[in-house]
Every structure is written in C-alpha cells, then in structure tokens.
Amino acid sequence: MNKTIRLVHHQIKTVTSWPLVGISLLSLVIYLFFLMVPLSLESGNPLWVLLGRFHPLILHFPIVLILLVTAGIILAQLKPGIIHPSVIRAILGVSVVASLFAIGAGYVLYLSEDYSGPLVSNHFYGALVTGSCLSIATIxxxxxxxxxxxxxxxxxxxxxxxxxxLAYTSHLGGSLTHGEYYLSEPINSLLPAKKSDKAPEDMLLYSDIVATILETRCANCHNENKSKGDLLLTSHSALLEAGKSEKTAVIPGDPNGSELMVRILLPEDHDDRMPPEGKPGLTESEISVLRFWIETGASEEMTKGEIQDKPVLAELEQMMPEIQQAQYKILEEKEAFDEALKELQGMASDRGIEIVPDELANGDYFGLKMKFPPSPFGGRELQEFSGYFPHFSRVSLASSDVTDDDLYYLGKMTQLRRLVLQKTAIEGDGLPYLKDLPLLEELNLSFTLLDDASLLHLLSFPSLKKVYLFGTSLNDEVIEAVQKHRPDLEIILEEGPFY
Known part of the structure; x- marks a missing residue:
C-alpha cells in the first residue's frame, strides 16, 4: 500500500514538473536563436524602442529571484525541511520566465537603439549564459x-x-549605464585627492577641459566600447563627424547648429536629450564653457591663458579643482601607456616590426607594422606579443610570413579596427577567426591567394566597412554577390595602403 502511494506521488510530481521543464527548454531554444540567428530591427521604431526600454524596468526582478532561490537552497541544505520544495520550484519557475522577458527586452533594446561595441556585446552574451545556466539548473x-x-x-x-x-553581467550592465569605473570610483574618492602639475594657464581648452567634461558626462554612451548611434565623443576629430543621425556633433563657430549642444539643451524628459533622463546632466558652468569653445572655433590649441571672456574665466575657476584632479588621472594613464609602449618597442626592435601609438584611435591603442625590407615574421613571432593583444587597434603584416592558422591570434585582438594582410600567404580558410572582432572596419587582402568560397566569410563580419581585393583571382560574379548581400561593405579593387 505504501509503495503504491509513493508511486502515485512520484507520478503526480513528474506530471507537475513537465510545464516548468517545457518553459526551461523553450528558454534555452530562444537563447540559442538569439545567439545563432542574426536579426535587425528598424532603428528608432517607436514600438521596438518601447519594448526595449522595458529591459531596465524588469531586469532587477529576475536578479532578485535568482539570489532568493539560491539563498533558499542554501538554507534548505543547512536546515532540511525549513522550506518546502514547492516554494523553491515556484521561485525557479518565475525566475526562468522573468529572465526570458528581461533578456528578450534587452535584445530588442540592443537592436533598436544602435548600441555597439564589445562592452554591450559581452553584456548580452553574459545574459544569455546566465539565462541558459538557470534553465539547465531548473531542468x-x-x-x-x-x-x-x-x-x-x-x-x-x-x-x-x-x-x-549574473555577477559578471550585472557588472557590465553597471559599466554600460554609469561608466567603466562605476565600482572603483567610490574607492578612489576615499584616497587623497591628487592634482595635475600643469599650470591652469597652460591647460588646453579642448584636451584638458572640454574633453574632461565630455568624458565625465557623455563618453559612457559614446566610446569605443559602446558607441550609441555610431557617435564617438572621445576625440576632437570624432566630434567633427556626424553620427547615424547624419548631424554633425560640433560645427566650429556655430553652437546652435551643433548637434551636441542641441541635445544637451533639450528638456530632461526628451528622448533625444544628452545625457538621457536619470543621468546627471551638465552644469551651467560646463554648458557655458562648451558653448564658448564652439563659438570660438572649437580649436585644439587654445589655452586657458588666452581666454579674455571674464564670465567664462569665472566659470573655469569654479571648475578648476575637479579639472586638475581629472587631469592627474589622465597623466597617470598616459604614463602607464608610455611604459607599455617602451616595453613593446624594445621587444619589436629586433623582430623587423615597428610599434607606435595608433593616432586613428586617439592614441589610446597601439599600431603594429612591418619594416621594409621585411624580415621573417610569422605566427611564432606574433605570439610573443600575446599579452598586449587587447591593446592593438591597427596591424599591418604586409609581406610577412603569416598564414591562415596565424589569423587565430589576430582574432584575439578585440580592439582591432584596421588589418593589412596584403602580399601574404593567406588563402582565406582562417578568415572565420576574425569574424567575431567587434570593431574591425577595414581589411586589406590585396595580392593574396583568397578564393571565391573564402570571400563569403566576409558576410558575417559585423563591423566591416571596407575591404581591398586588388591582385586576387576572385571572380567578378562572386564579388558582385557579396556586394549585393552587404551593400554597406565597400569593396575596393585597388592595392590599398600598407598601413
């Protein structure tokens, strides 16, 4: 009799388990779909934007549930019977569903509001891993x-x-919303304040003051890791370019026509305001300084000592303590960069290559190029620089000994934007190693043995904008087919630059 009762109880439990198992399996399939199937949404479509903006509203719900179920499991292990399994089952079920909705809304937000960069991508992949592990645990x-x-x-x-x-993904989410140093900033504020040794009169209005304002207020959403609307605010040249809206951020001499000023001065509840609602906006002093800088021509050379406008000077005096402290931080980072550059140049001196700051990346990353006439340089030599792979943004291996297998190492250069492989032994089999580089915009494959089938790999390169194919044996029909499927990709039948 007791055995029969236990059997019936087991069957009832199994039947009641299947709905939750089904939901968990469905979640896994959806996460796999998100990962494997490339989708695109109409940028700025109000419906998609509305759905996507539910992400920050609901994401805390599954976080709390996951932590709650973990605490419940631990408590049940320490004191058996204190929590009924049905309670754990209910929380697990709700957390699986809530996670699915939060991740789905985040995916829509990612596609509909033009977010890009490795920080955003890693946040998305971390969410997929979190949701998948939760679903498997529930099963x-x-x-x-x-x-x-x-x-x-x-x-x-x-x-x-x-x-x-969950912890890793939440950290990335905080960095996206509040800046890369969101967690470390409170700790740093407890340390004694340090100031730059540069005299205030010698400070450059743009690089020392305006750039500091933009770094503090705007660069969280407009940097190399997260370029919302394809707009970068991390260099002077980037400020003079248009983003996805095709409106120029800064028009020298015209603050009213500069999109940067227009966005800053919008009402707080406006969708296009910079920074968006919920983030600290610019102070009146900062706005006055920005307007003055644009009115006077948005120069890179003007120093504080050259300014004659008394109201602006008064605003600058009020801001100077914070500016000097921020300048000290910039100098510290520059010293660390210079030290790394010195070490890299020492390694490169007898290997037939040259390593310099990449000016096209605002001098924040390194560029590597072959010396001529070229010395032997292949995968073995490339591996010696593996510790610095994430800090290279521009690499030219023209006339080197690299092969398709060596592209595996180049695929680890996550900041790589421009890659020159002309006159190498590349045949194209190794190109898939490069397809996950989130920032790669320019690729030179001139005078290589690239075949027609390998060219199709370029269709999956997310950020590629320009490719050089001069001197290859590719068929025109294949090139036309690639161009048809990727109209945004500029295919150039010229040799292209060596660096």
Missing amino acids: FYELRLVSDQVSRAFFFGFLILTNAS
Missing part, C-alpha cells in the same frame, strides 16, 4: 535525468554558474 532540479546524486551535483553546479555569470 535538473525538476527531472532526475541520471541518478539523484549526479542530478543534484549538476543542479548545484549550474546554479553556481548562474550566480557567477
């Missing part, structure tokens, strides 16, 4: 796919992975 909790002991081990393992991935 093992509900179904005894193997022995009870092994199933429990799998459940606890994936629950730990869920929490670890």
Whole structure:
C-alpha cells in the first residue's frame, strides 16, 4: 500500500514538473536563436524602442529571484525541511520566465537603439549564459535525468554558474549605464585627492577641459566600447563627424547648429536629450564653457591663458579643482601607456616590426607594422606579443610570413579596427577567426591567394566597412554577390595602403 502511494506521488510530481521543464527548454531554444540567428530591427521604431526600454524596468526582478532561490537552497541544505520544495520550484519557475522577458527586452533594446561595441556585446552574451545556466539548473532540479546524486551535483553546479555569470553581467550592465569605473570610483574618492602639475594657464581648452567634461558626462554612451548611434565623443576629430543621425556633433563657430549642444539643451524628459533622463546632466558652468569653445572655433590649441571672456574665466575657476584632479588621472594613464609602449618597442626592435601609438584611435591603442625590407615574421613571432593583444587597434603584416592558422591570434585582438594582410600567404580558410572582432572596419587582402568560397566569410563580419581585393583571382560574379548581400561593405579593387 505504501509503495503504491509513493508511486502515485512520484507520478503526480513528474506530471507537475513537465510545464516548468517545457518553459526551461523553450528558454534555452530562444537563447540559442538569439545567439545563432542574426536579426535587425528598424532603428528608432517607436514600438521596438518601447519594448526595449522595458529591459531596465524588469531586469532587477529576475536578479532578485535568482539570489532568493539560491539563498533558499542554501538554507534548505543547512536546515532540511525549513522550506518546502514547492516554494523553491515556484521561485525557479518565475525566475526562468522573468529572465526570458528581461533578456528578450534587452535584445530588442540592443537592436533598436544602435548600441555597439564589445562592452554591450559581452553584456548580452553574459545574459544569455546566465539565462541558459538557470534553465539547465531548473531542468535538473525538476527531472532526475541520471541518478539523484549526479542530478543534484549538476543542479548545484549550474546554479553556481548562474550566480557567477549574473555577477559578471550585472557588472557590465553597471559599466554600460554609469561608466567603466562605476565600482572603483567610490574607492578612489576615499584616497587623497591628487592634482595635475600643469599650470591652469597652460591647460588646453579642448584636451584638458572640454574633453574632461565630455568624458565625465557623455563618453559612457559614446566610446569605443559602446558607441550609441555610431557617435564617438572621445576625440576632437570624432566630434567633427556626424553620427547615424547624419548631424554633425560640433560645427566650429556655430553652437546652435551643433548637434551636441542641441541635445544637451533639450528638456530632461526628451528622448533625444544628452545625457538621457536619470543621468546627471551638465552644469551651467560646463554648458557655458562648451558653448564658448564652439563659438570660438572649437580649436585644439587654445589655452586657458588666452581666454579674455571674464564670465567664462569665472566659470573655469569654479571648475578648476575637479579639472586638475581629472587631469592627474589622465597623466597617470598616459604614463602607464608610455611604459607599455617602451616595453613593446624594445621587444619589436629586433623582430623587423615597428610599434607606435595608433593616432586613428586617439592614441589610446597601439599600431603594429612591418619594416621594409621585411624580415621573417610569422605566427611564432606574433605570439610573443600575446599579452598586449587587447591593446592593438591597427596591424599591418604586409609581406610577412603569416598564414591562415596565424589569423587565430589576430582574432584575439578585440580592439582591432584596421588589418593589412596584403602580399601574404593567406588563402582565406582562417578568415572565420576574425569574424567575431567587434570593431574591425577595414581589411586589406590585396595580392593574396583568397578564393571565391573564402570571400563569403566576409558576410558575417559585423563591423566591416571596407575591404581591398586588388591582385586576387576572385571572380567578378562572386564579388558582385557579396556586394549585393552587404551593400554597406565597400569593396575596393585597388592595392590599398600598407598601413
């Protein structure tokens, strides 16, 4: 009799488990779809924007539920019977559904509002890992796919992975919203304030003052890692270019026509205001300085000592303590960069290559190029610089010994924007190693053995804008087909630059 009751109870439990298992399996399929199937949405479409903006509203709900179910599991292990399994099951079920909605809304936000950059991509992939691990943990909790002991081990393992991935993804989300140094900034504020040794009169109005304002207020959403609307505000040249709206951020001499000033002065509740609602806007002093800088021609050379406008000077005097402290931080970072550059140049001196700051990346990353006549340089030599791979943004290996296999190492240069491989032994089989580079815009494959099939790999390069194919044996029909499927990709049948 007791055996029959236990059997019936087990069958009832199994039947009631299947809906939750089904939801978890459906979530896994959707996450896999997000990962494998490239989608695009109409940028700025009000419906998609509305759905996407539910992401910050609901994302805290699954976070709390995941932490709650983890605490409940730990408590149940310490004191068996204190929490009924049905309560754990209910929280797991709601957390799986809530995670699916939060990740789905985030995906729509990612596609509809022109976010780009590795920080955004890593945040998205971290969310997919978190949701997938939670779903798998729930499946093992509900179904005894193997022995009870092994199933429990799998459940606890994936629950730990869920929490670890949640912490990482939440950190990236905080960095996206509040800046890369969101967590470390309060700690740094406890340390004694340090100031730049540069005299106030010698400070450059743009690089020392205006750039500091933009870095503090605007660069969180407009940097190399997260360029909302394809607008960068991290260099003087970028400010003079138009973003996706085709409106120029700064028009020298015309503050009223400069999109930067227009966005800054919009009402707080306006969708296009910079910074957006919920983030600290610019102070009146900062706005006055920005307007003055644009009115006087948006110069890079003007110093504070050259300014004669008394109201602006008064505003600058009020801002100077914070500006000097920020300038000290900039100098510290520059010293670290110069030290790394010195070490890299020492390594490069006897390897037939040259390493310099990449001016096209605002001098924040390194450029590598072959010396001529070229010395032997291949995959073995390239690996010696592996510790600095994330800090290269421009690489020219023209006439080097690199092969398709060596493209694996170049695929680890996550900041790479321009890559020259002309006159190498590249045949194209290694191009898939480069397809996940989030910032790669320009690729030179002139005078290589690239074949027609390998050219199709370029269709999956997310940010590629320009490719040089002079001197290859590619068929015109294949080039036309690629151009048809990627009209945004400029295919140039010229040799192209060596660097």
